[in-house]
Every structure is written in structure tokens, then in C-alpha cells.
Amino acid sequence: MTAPSLVQEHFDATIAAEHRIEPRDWMPEGYRKTLVRQIAQHAHSEIIGMQPEGDWLLAAPSLRRKAILLAKVQDEAGHGMYLYSAAETLGVDRADLTDKLIEGRQKYSSIFNYPTLTYADVGVIGWLVDGAAICNQVPLCRSSYGPYARAMIRICKEESFHQRQGYELLLTMMAGTDEQRAMVQDAVDRWWWPSLMMFGPPDADSPNSAQSMAWGIKRHSNDELRQRYVDMTVPQAEFLGVTLPDPELALDPETGRYHFGAIDWEEFKRVLAGEGPCNAERIARRRAARDEGAWVLEAATAYAEKHA
Amino acid sequence: MSEVIAEGGHGAVPTGPEVPAGPGRVRSGWPLYEVFVRGKRGLNHVHVGSLHAPDDEMAVHAARDLYTRRNEGVSIWVVRSADITASSPDEKDELFAPSGDKVYRHPTFYDIPENVPHI
Numbered sequence: 001m002t003a004p005s006l007v008q009e010h011f012d013a014t015i016a017a018e019h020r021i022e023p024r025d026w027m028p029e030g031y032r033k034t035l036v037r038q039i040a041q042h043a044h045s046e047i048i049g050m051q052p053e054g055d056w057l058l059a060a061p062s063l064r065r066k067a068i069l070l071a072k073v074q075d076e077a078g079h080g081m082y083l084y085s086a087a088e089t090l091g092v093d094r095a096d097l098t099d100k101l102i103e104g105r106q107k108y109s110s111i112f113n114y115p116t117l118t119y120a121d122v123g124v125i126g127w128l129v130d131g132a133a134i135c136n137q138v139p140l141c142r143s144s145y146g147p148y149a150r151a152m153i154r155i156c157k158e159e160s161f162h163q164r165q166g167y168e169l170l171l172t173m174m175a176g177t178d179e180q181r182a183m184v185q186d187a188v189d190r191w192w193w194p195s196l197m198m199f200g201p202p203d204a205d206s207p208n209s210a211q212s213m214a215w216g217i218k219r220h221s222n223d224e225l226r227q228r229y230v231d232m233t234v235p236q237a238e239f240l241g242v243t244l245p246d247p248e249l250a251l252d253p254e255t256g257r258y259h260f261g262a263i264d265w266e267e268f269k270r271v272l273a274g275e276g277p278c279n280a281e282r283i284a285r286r287r288a289a290r291d292e293g294a295w296v297l298e299a300a301t302a303y304a305e306k307h308a
Numbered sequence: 309m310s311e312v313i314a315e316g317g318h319g320a321v322p323t324g325p326e327v328p329a330g331p332g333r334v335r336s337g338w339p340l341y342e343v344f345v346r347g348k349r350g351l352n353h354v355h356v357g358s359l360h361a362p363d364d365e366m367a368v369h370a371a372r373d374l375y376t377r378r379n380e381g382v383s384i385w386v387v388r389s390a391d392i393t394a395s396s397p398d399e400k401d402e403l404f405a406p407s408g409d410k411v412y413r414h415p416t417f418y419d420i421p422e423n424v425p426h427i
Binding site: 074078088151154158297301303307308 | 337338340357358359360362363366373374377378394396
């Protein structure tokens with residue numbers, strides 16, 4: 001076995017000291033590849049994530065709700081841009097990443113493959129889906145790769161608005177008619193389990209996690225974050241007056257943490273493999289945006305060249 | 309001088325052989341801009357991120373939409389990443405080490421009796 005090189009030693013020492021790795025630094029190829037995969041998947045999720053809620057922009061129940069939803073969907077676009085920026089520091093091109101997404105060679109969060117059936121879904125996405133995203137993302141603000149950590153800080157500042165607008169929307173509906181309350185409960189029934197799957201497979205089935213944690217790219221295990229999310233969310237559900245669709249959900253008086261039922265990982269794998277209710281639709285729309293918008297890019301380029 | 313690429317909003321980066329570059333990196337036709345925002349009067353412009361735009365004017369518009377949606381700034385600078393010259397990691401020692409042994413440049417270098425006021 002050869003001794004670790006000087007640059008490897010410098011990298012290891014930087015990680016051990018909890019200092020940040022910056023783009024100019026030498027980094028192991030595995031570290032770079034893991035980051036590209038994770039940041040690209042994250043960026044794709046933000047961009048695809050505009051679709052389920054975007055579907056309701058023209059059917060918002062009031063001008064107030066429409067302005068809020070428009071701002072939120074615009075934020076998701078912004079988050080995608082911050083993350084593509086961070087990915088580009090690792091020597092990849094964002095147009096290339098988009099092509100990989102459309103060709104199915106890179107993934108996005110499977111949560112966005114579920115449909116938004118009523119306006120209550122807009123509220124539940126803000127509360128549960130963005131709530132889960134916050135749980136995942138706050139520790140990433142301390143990720144060992146500087147540009148990723150800095151992008152996450154910007155994103156986390158904005159996510160809080162997303163979750164609060166959703167919860168407020170649901171509080172409003174719960175104070176409305178029986179029919180509106182039923183809509184909220186129905187949306188909670190459909191989104192609860194997928195939101196738990198957002199944390200990824202159980203630790204035992206997550207082979208890359210240990211290395212990512214050793215590198216300081218990830219800070220907590222999937223199961224640890226999932227448990228934290230459940231503990232935070234149950235009291236919010238009680239206040240809202242909805243029932244989370246898990247008969248096994250119960251507070252463990254000894255640990256102060258909630259026990260929850262088994263997650264259907266077969267469903268997770270099916271949706272991840274492309275067989276969710278909306279996979280094809282989401283990618284088709286992203287492809288259309290790329291292809292049908294290409295003339296705008298070309299026109300702006302031609303204009304810039306003419307005036308250079 | 310090695311080629312300079314953007315750092316994604318956090319400083320331009322010269323890529324030497326130690327930073328592998330993907331094959332598709334230069335594919336998008338629009339140049340990369342680094343964005344600097346003055347948060348409020350009295351503060352410096354601070355580097356906040358990067359974006360692609362066809363020209364300088366569009367870069368300012370895009371920077372406004374992307375980085376100041378919540379009153380984060382009163383002034384924006386954009387500069388093409390390719391126009392930034394950065395210190396290279398290879399020359400780290402020569403560039404920064406000389407200041408390391410000049411401890412007399414710091415006020416703590418000087419012992420002053422405790423009963424001397426206001427110093």
C-alpha cells in the first residue's frame with residue numbers, strides 16, 4: 001500500500017478540522033462525484049418541484065393565495081439555480097445536468113411524482129414536504145463543501161416561508177367547512193407516507209451514507225433525520241386537528257420520541273424506478289421547457305452578439 | 309495561467325490539472341457571471357453567487373431576480389467569471405506565507421503596562 005499523498009493528507013486534515021473544502025482545493029475523485037450527484041439531484045428536485053404546485057397557479061382561490069404561491073414557485077426556481085451554480089464549481093455544466101435529468105440518467109426526489117389533486121395539497125406540500133426538506137437541509141448548511149453549504153444557507157432562509165404559508169393555509173381551511181376539513185385530511189392521508197420516504201432508504205440499505213458522513217457531506221443518517229421530522233410534525237398535526245394515517249404512531253414515554261409504523265419501501269422503489277403516478281408527465285414537461293424554450297436562448301445570444 | 313471557471317457564486321477558480329473538468333463544461337453558450345451585492349449603504353459589495361447570461365445587461369436583470377427577491381441589496385455588480393484573476397492554490401506558500409512571520413504587524417505584539425489608559 002502506498003502512503004497517502006501530500007494533497008490527500010491536506011484534504012483529510014481540512015475535513016478533520018471541520019474546515020470547508022473550496023473549489024480550488026484538491027479533492028478525491030469520489031468526493032467530487034458524490035457531490036455532483038447529490039447537488040445535481042437536489043437542483044433537479046427544486047426545478048421539477050415547481051410543477052406539482054405550479055399546476056394550481058391559475059386556480060388559486062384568491063389573489064392573496066395566488067401571489068403567495070407564485071412567490072413560492074419562483075423561489076423553487078431560484079433554489080435550483082443556486083444549486084446548479086454550486087454544481088458548476090465542480091467542473092460540470094448545468095445544461096449537461098439538465099440533459100442527464102431528461103434522459104433519466106440523474107434522479108430527483110420521488111416526492112414530486114405524486115399529483116396535487118386539490119388546493120389542500122398546496123398547503124400540505126408546504127407543511128409536510130417543505131417541512132421534511134428543512135429537516136434534511138438545515139444540517140447541510142454545515143456541509144464540508146463550501147459552495148454547497150453556502151447555497152443551502154440561502155435556501156434554508158427561504159424555506160421557512162414555504163412551510164409557514166402551507167401551515168397557515170391549512171389552518172384557514174380547518175376553520176372552514178366540513179368539506180374543506182375533509183379535503184385537508186385527504187391530502188394529509190396521501191402525502192404523509194411519501195414525506196417520510198423523502199429521507200431516503202433506511203440506514204441499513206443506504207450503502208453510501210457512511211462515506212458521505214465521513215467526508216462531512218452529510219451530517220446525520222437518514223433514519224435519524226426521519227425520526228426528528230416525525231417528532232417535530234406530530235404535535236403540529238394535533239394542533240391542526242388532522243389524523244396522521246398511521247395506527248402505530250405513538251409517543252414512547254421513555255425516550256420522548258414517536259414510534260411509527262413500517263414504511264412501504266416497495267412503493268418507494270417503484271416510484272424511484274419511474275412507475276410513480278406522474279414520473280412521465282414531469283419529465284415530459286421539463287423536456288418541453290428545454291426544447292420549446294431553446295429559441296429564446298438563441299435569440300438572446302444573437303442579440304448579444306449583434307450589440308457586442 | 310490556468311483556465312478560470314466560476315466558483316458558483318463564491319469566487320473565480322483557476323482550474324489546474326488538480327481540478328478535473330467535465331467534458332460538457334463549456335457547452336452552454338452564455339458566459340458565466342459572478343454576482344456581487346451591496347446589502348445596504350455603508351457595506352461592501354459581497355460575492356453572492358453566479359449565473360449565466362447572454363450579455364452584461366441581462367446579467368444584471370437576472371441577478372436582481374435571482375439574488376434580491378427579498379430586499380437583499382441596494383446595488384449589484386456583475387462581472388464575467390473569465391475576467392477574474394485569482395490566486396492559484398499552487399502559489400499559496402509564496403503568496404501568503406511572508407505575512408506569517410511579521411507578527412509585529414499586530415497590536416498584540418507590543419507589551420504595554422496595564423495602567424496605561426486608552427491604548
